[in-house]
Amino acid sequence: xINFEYARASDVPDAIRQIAADPTAKFIAGxxxxxxxxxxxxxSPTRLIDITHLPLKTIGETSNGGLHxxxxxxxxxxxxxxxxxxxxxxxxxxxxxxxSQQLRNMxxxxxxxxxxxxxxxxxxxxxxxxxxxxxSGCSAINGINRINAILGTSDxxxxxxxxxxxxxxxxxxxxVHVAGxxxxxxxxxxxxxxxxxxxxxxxxxxxxxxxxxxxxxxxxGFAANYSYLKIRDRLSYAFALVSVxxxxxxxxxxxxxARLALGGVAHKPWRKAEAEAALRGExxxxxAFARAADILLRDARGYAHNNFKIGLAHRxxxxxxxxxxxxxxxxxxxxxIR
Numbered sequence: 001x002i003n004f005e006y007a008r009a010s011d012v013p014d015a016i017r018q019i020a021a022d023p024t025a026k027f028i029a030g031x032x033x034x035x036x037x038x039x040x041x042x043x044s045p046t047r048l049i050d051i052t053h054l055p056l057k058t059i060g061e062t063s064n065g066g067l068h069x070x071x072x073x074x075x076x077x078x079x080x081x082x083x084x085x086x087x088x089x090x091x092x093x094x095x096x097x098x099x100s101q102q103l104r105n106m107x108x109x110x111x112x113x114x115x116x117x118x119x120x121x122x123x124x125x126x127x128x129x130x131x132x133x134x135x136s137g138c139s140a141i142n143g144i145n146r147i148n149a150i151l152g153t154s155d156x157x158x159x160x161x162x163x164x165x166x167x168x169x170x171x172x173x174x175x176v177h178v179a180g181x182x183x184x185x186x187x188x189x190x191x192x193x194x195x196x197x198x199x200x201x202x203x204x205x206x207x208x209x210x211x212x213x214x215x216x217x218x219x220x221g222f223a224a225n226y227s228y229l230k231i232r233d234r235l236s237y238a239f240a241l242v243s244v245x246x247x248x249x250x251x252x253x254x255x256x257x258a259r260l261a262l263g264g265v266a267h268k269p270w271r272k273a274e275a276e277a278a279l280r281g282e283x284x285x286x287x288a289f290a291r292a293a294d295i296l297l298r299d300a301r302g303y304a305h306n307n308f309k310i311g312l313a314h315r316x317x318x319x320x321x322x323x324x325x326x327x328x329x330x331x332x333x334x335x336x337i338r
Contacts, residue, residue: 002041004044004047006050007047007049007050008049008050008053009049009051009053009054011054012054012056012213015027015054015211016179016180016181016209016210016211019049019208019211020180020209023208023209024045024046025047025048025049026043026045026047026049027048027051027211028048028049028051028052029108029111030106030108031106032106032111034111037116040125042122042125042132051072052072055070056070056072057070057072057073058070059073059078061083062216064219066217066219067087067088068214068216069109069214069216070213070214071108071110071111071211071212071213071214071215072108073108073109074104074106074109075095075099075103075104075109075112076095076101076104078109079092079095079096079104087223088172088223089221089223089226090172090221090227090228090247091165091172091217093168093227093329093330094168094228094243094245095165097164097240097243098163098165098230099237100236100237109165110212110213112165112166113163113165113176113192113193113212114203114212115161115163116131116162116203117131117157117159117160117162117203118147118159118160118162118239119131119147119157119158119160120143121138121139121143124139127143130157130196130200130201131157131159131200131201132201134199134200134201138155138156138157140157140159140303142304145158145303145304145305146305146306147239147241147306148160148303149265149266149267150266150300150302150309151262151265151266151270151297151300152195152270153196153266153267154196154197154198154200156199157196157200157267158196159196160263160264160265160266160267161263161266161267161268161269162239162240163263163269164230164240164243166193166268166269167243167244167245167262167269168228168261169189169215169217170189170261170270171246171260171261171269171271172218172221172222173188173189173190173218173259174217175187175188175215175216175218176188176189176192176212176214176216177212177215178206178207178210178212179210179211180207180209184213187205187206190271192206193269194267195267195268200267220249222247222249225247225248225250225325225327226245226247226248226324226329227246227321227323227324227330228245228246228320228329228330229246229316229320229323230263230264230330231243231264231316240264241309241312242262242264242309242312242316243262244261244263244316244319245259245261245262245263246258246259246260246317246321246323246324247260247324248284253284254282254283255279255280255281255282255325256280257280258279258280258292258321260275260279260292260296260317262296262317264309265309270296272296274295275292275293275296278291279292284321284325286318286322289318289321289322290314290318292321293313293314293317293318296317297314297317
């Protein structure tokens with residue numbers, strides 16, 4: 001049993017005061033990732049600060065036509081919200097591809113962004129892991145690395161980011177709003193998560209004394225031509241081997257704008273502006289899609305057990321872009337049993 005104290009925050013300023021007073025404390029909302037980490041003794045906070053009563057559970061339109069999503073909105077509520085389903089169906093599809101209904105009911109939107117990266121060795125405290133103990137080594141590089149990264153890796157870490165929702169947010173260029181002792185600031189989703197480099201223990205650019213208060217979606221949701229595809233070992237309750245979020249605007253038989261993001265392949269959702277630029281002005285066909293996939297995966301590097309991910313990702317990108325162009329997004333079975 002890990003001993004820890006429990007406290008409840010009354011409002012956002014109180015939550016910030018409490019976390020600033022105890023850097024070893026952790027915020028807890030749905031707890032769908034933190035509780036697992038505590039059970040495995042990967043995380044051992046001295047104090048849990050309950051933020052479930054904070055007024056961060058609303059979804060509303062912004063003055064510029066976008067959408068403001070409170071950090072404590074449950075994933076299920078977000079996926080099925082009328083404005084999300086109508087204007088940002090890519091987000092809904094991505095959320096519904098992740099976890100189980102029970103976990104989505106508990107998981108918060110802000111917490112989804114803060115999931116720790118996935119790796120067998122990160123969760124196994126009997127093995128060296130630079131994410132748990134900086135400088136101890138990366139067991140995955142020469143170990144069982146089937147689920148690990150092929151892009152943006154370093155000699156210190158090849159773990160992958162587990163979120164589905166964040167891949168869609170990356171494609172849509174969402175903004176994360178945070179608050180801390182120095183006030184509020186906005187972080188573009190592309191800058192929120194970090195690549196491992198030589199500090200793999202730091203997953204995000206959120207300061208230890210800051211709290212996520214909201215996510216903002218821009219006005220453009222690409223509701224007509226989008227698709228989210230998740231390739232995994234089993235259909236239910238499994239993390240992605242490769243996932244793809246694709247969205248585009250087609251005008252006069254040509255691609256006017258394209259967005260493309262990958263999950264399951266890097267320490268953060270993976271985008272490359274060059275791949276999207278290569279699609280602009282092109283006919284939405286397999287030749288253009290294959291070229292974009294080549295560019296997006298240009299720097300991919302496989303390891304002993306995950307070389308297959310490179311070819312798998314290439315085929316998944318082509319398929320997802322084709323579905324988006326045809327206006328026939330990947331069907332999520334869970335939507336049929338809603």
